[in-house]
Amino acid sequence: MSHDPHDDHHHPKAHGRDFDEGPPSEYEIMSRAMQELLEAKGVISAEQIRRRMEQFEQDFPHRGAKVIAHAWADAAFRRRLLEDGKAACAQFGLDLEADRLIAVENTPQVHNVIVCTLCSCYPRALLGMPPTWYKSENYRKRVVREPRAVLREFGTVIPDDVTVRVHDSNADMRYVVVPMRPAGTEGWSEEKLAGIITRDSLVGVTVPKA
Amino acid sequence: MKASAYTDAPARRFDVGDRVRVKRSFPPGHRRTPHYIRGKHGVVERVCGVFPNPEELAYGFDGEPKRVLYRVRFKQTEVWPDYAGPERDWIEIEIYEHWLEKA
Numbered sequence: 001m002s003h004d005p006h007d008d009h010h011h012p013k014a015h016g017r018d019f020d021e022g023p024p025s026e027y028e029i030m031s032r033a034m035q036e037l038l039e040a041k042g043v044i045s046a047e048q049i050r051r052r053m054e055q056f057e058q059d060f061p062h063r064g065a066k067v068i069a070h071a072w073a074d075a076a077f078r079r080r081l082l083e084d085g086k087a088a089c090a091q092f093g094l095d096l097e098a099d100r101l102i103a104v105e106n107t108p109q110v111h112n113v114i115v116c117t118l119c120s121c122y123p124r125a126l127l128g129m130p131p132t133w134y135k136s137e138n139y140r141k142r143v144v145r146e147p148r149a150v151l152r153e154f155g156t157v158i159p160d161d162v163t164v165r166v167h168d169s170n171a172d173m174r175y176v177v178v179p180m181r182p183a184g185t186e187g188w189s190e191e192k193l194a195g196i197i198t199r200d201s202l203v204g205v206t207v208p209k210a
Numbered sequence: 211m212k213a214s215a216y217t218d219a220p221a222r223r224f225d226v227g228d229r230v231r232v233k234r235s236f237p238p239g240h241r242r243t244p245h246y247i248r249g250k251h252g253v254v255e256r257v258c259g260v261f262p263n264p265e266e267l268a269y270g271f272d273g274e275p276k277r278v279l280y281r282v283r284f285k286q287t288e289v290w291p292d293y294a295g296p297e298r299d300w301i302e303i304e305i306y307e308h309w310l311e312k313a
Contacts, residue, residue, distance in 0.1 A: 163298045171242045171304035
């Protein structure tokens with residue numbers, strides 16, 4: 001379930017505006033009008049739509065933290081995850097369905113950050129629903145051309161001697177960042193490690209802290 | 211380390227490390243190649259595999275013939291002449307083969 005028709009690539013004009021600012025776009029209005037019509041005709045109810053959205057959250061909860069905690073604890077798994085994200089997740093008992101996953105690793109020399117400039121492609125099967133800021137035009141436009149400034153707004157300062165690698169998730173791949181395991185977490189259980197691995201750190205706008 | 215390809219692309223035109231240029235072309239319709247990257251020079255970072263052509267899928271066709279998808283790495287200072295960060299920063303993006311030419 002990587003392709004949600006509401007924010008897939010098919011309506012580039014729908015992204016002329018922010019999801020969180022300004023008046024609704026032409027496509028948002030069309031989508032709302034369609035929903036109202038379907039409700040008025042008794043084809044579907046608002047309750048069914050709400051329930052389906054809730055179900056989606058349950059089907060695809062944020063499972064990334066567990067995977068990354070395991071990668072921190074098990075070097076062989078980390079290597080497999082970096083080689084083939086989908087296969088490594090499958091082996092971990094996690095079916096990513098249609099998502100083909102590329103895991104990118106932060107190191108002392110490289111910091112990774114992910115965006116989809118065309119719409120809001122996101123590894124939903126792994127991380128659940130994308131946060132609103134990820135879909136905002138502000139983030140999508142700016143993080144490709146001034147990533148360091150955007151990261152600073154998230155409280156993440158990347159020194160000039162560290163490379164910033166921006167990944168535009170614009171086609172058929174999905175991405176997850178493997179953050180660096182912070183000092184001071186030696187001997188922690190995977191469960192405890194998972195507790196400091198936030199969703200935002202897996203998109204690369206923050207880094208986990210012990 | 212072997213980078214994931216998902217499907218083999220034996221008939222591909224480019225290999226990892228090849229220097230490429232994104233076509234500077236502005237055809238109408240559904241395109242997956244963002245405007246900001248058109249005309250820019252980069253290096254193939256990985257071969258992602260072969261996928262149905264999204265430019266056809268978008269209009270209800272079957273996406274055949276399938277296209278080879280690459281990840282191409284660009285210097286930020288090449289993409290944005292006024293880039294404010296250091297020379298060492300990269301942007302990586304997925305580009306279908308028919309949008310690439312040898313540089």
